[in-house]
Amino acid sequence: MIWLTWRQFRVQAAAAYGLLAVAVAALLVAGRPLPGSGVTRLAPADGTLYSAGIVAVYALPALAGVFWGAPLVSRELETGTHRLVWNQGVTRTRWLVTKVAVIGLAATSAAGLLSLAVTWWAGPLDAASRPDTIRPVGAAMPDAVSFAARISPLVFGARGIVPVGHAAFAFVLGVAAGILLRRTVPAMAVTLVVFAAVQVAVPFAVRPHLAPADRQTVTITMANISKLGVNGTERLEELAVAGPPGAWVLANETVDTAGRVVAAPSWVADCARPPGQAALPTADEACFARLAGLGYRQRLTYHPAGRFWALQGIETALFLTLAALLTWLCVRWTRTRLP
Amino acid sequence: MSAVLRARHLGKRYKQRWALSDCTFEVPAGHVTGLVGPNGAGKSTLLNLAAGMLTPTSGTIEVCGGVPGDGPAQLAKVGFVAQDTPVYASLTVADHLRLGARLNPGWDDALARRRIERLGLDPDQRAGRLSGGQRAQLALTLGIAKRPELLILDEPVAALDPLARREFLQDLMEAVAEHGLSVILSSHLVADLERVCDHLVVLVASQVRLAGALDELLATHHRLSGPRRDVATLPADQEVISASHTDRQTTLVVRTEAPILDPAWTVSGLTLEDLVLAYLARPAGAGSAGRPALTVLR
Amino acid sequence: MEGAVIEFHLDGRSGVSPYLQIVQQVRHALRLGLLDEGDRLPTVKEVVARLAINPNTVLKAYRELEHEGLVAARPGVGTFVTRTLADASLAAHAPLRQELRRWLSRARRAGLDDESIEALFMTTFRTAAREDIA
Incomplete structure (x- = not known):
């Protein structure tokens, strides 16, 4: 059975691993960028590679689901060859389990290898991540370009071991769609849509709750304020401070002495006007001291940078469990629902 | 006589429609059984049930003493060549033989190779480029080299030209002679089955109308023609299968074990085709004991 | 092994069952001297592969021939002719044919066409056969 799986899959496997080899070679040849050592800007080529790496690691599981998962059973049903092979x-159970295991292994290995290469290459950039703060007039330019923390929603899914879980899940999702819809093209479309929806939903609805978040209440100062938004009627819209370096900030709220979430008084807006908008002082420490004196603090809810691998492990396990569950359902459906 | 297939009140429903209902019959081992019926009578459904591709909605079906499709041992006992003889278009002929060898414990590789060689198939040819006849032969090779106890073929020759049809049936019969396997094959054309079958199952409108050994069926069915008379006056042991009347003449197809002694009748035999057609035309629900519910009056 | 001496063929429209056609063809060949004692009949597999017919049909025909004492099966080797039907009757063929010819020319002179001759012959043949049985 492994032989048949391999015989039917080898061309696609060769194509996929060929592309993967090209991608890894490109990263190796380009070499790791080294920001922070006096470099203020990243070379354009490195910038492209940085973005392309994220896109590729996200795309690979989706492609595995669409092109390997969805046709796995539906193509057999469309060409009628299931009647040959199931006799x-x-x-059927052994047939399906072998196919899912062999091709699933190929998909997860590819995702793992690509993620490993991209994570290695982007390592220095991820390490150079610092929180953005409002820069007072006259302050020196930062010594390095700042990048999103690797625990932040977008980057997290393109680093570490999570892509392996994504690939396993997307692949089995494709298989399940193929079994339920029995037609290849609709199954591919449904796989893509559902997987994309899961990829969007998980970082916002699921990942924050995978582990209890840390909380910290800090005094708002000129040094840590990162956002100050004012609308046309001079009302304060937004106030945020920078979290710890490399952390994923989930909530950034202003609280009063009693710990209630409140809006900061609107005059705070004048404490740090961007230069050129007003004649007022651009960095008024006294202004912030007055705010602190009134009992206003900023409360941060966040996952610290050090929780990266814990979250990676939990999310990977979650997706692998989902994949296993779906496989079990696929086996059941193949036995009972298919002709 | 041991049965290779036993159906008891077998039924299969697709959504609202019963493709097969309340079928009770047996197919003896060591025979070539023809399953005949018009398109849509449920032939494919019955064969797919026997191969375990479908599960019954009601009743039971037992094939080679087991539940169809239930585990590797049962799968090894039954070969199935599905309608339109599907093969993997991108795999070569040799790949198909390797597939058979890897997936079947009882695979007879020498037999498979001999057949492919004799058929003149190029082992390196992709199956997608084979003609319909060659594809059917490849599918048959897989079915035979598996060395099953029972080989089920669903309309195997329907899509073939007369020459390919003949070659296919020759090879099938040769395998039957050589390995003594039981065969069930379906066709909507009686002519295909006339020579190759020695047992017959007639399926009409999702029900089994007739089942039995071909010789016996031909020996017990007669065409009677004579002066016009009412079928109700026939002896009780003569079951009327079909009846047609003109003003002066009556023509009947009857089934009886006893000789026909009435001198008024001109008695002649029936070909298989006549026999099947008589049953196909027979109105549904005409019981074995009853007279035909409708007769044609002119 | 030596090849079989005769080949069978089937007439699909004769209305005669395939097994009976095989029996008749063997008898016919025996009568005409085409088959002799010791000749091997085609194996079941050979017949089946050539005619695309059910092996049981061939087996049934061979059993019938065996029952009549015309052939004998030697397991693993084949079915062989044990008796010929050509003996005395073959010698009688020539004079009978001559008489039949004379009868045919008389019939033509009496104005009968081919179809009428055939019909007359067949009805007489059948009536005579029936009387023999009775």
């Missing part, structure tokens, strides 16, 4: 001396 040999091998049960």
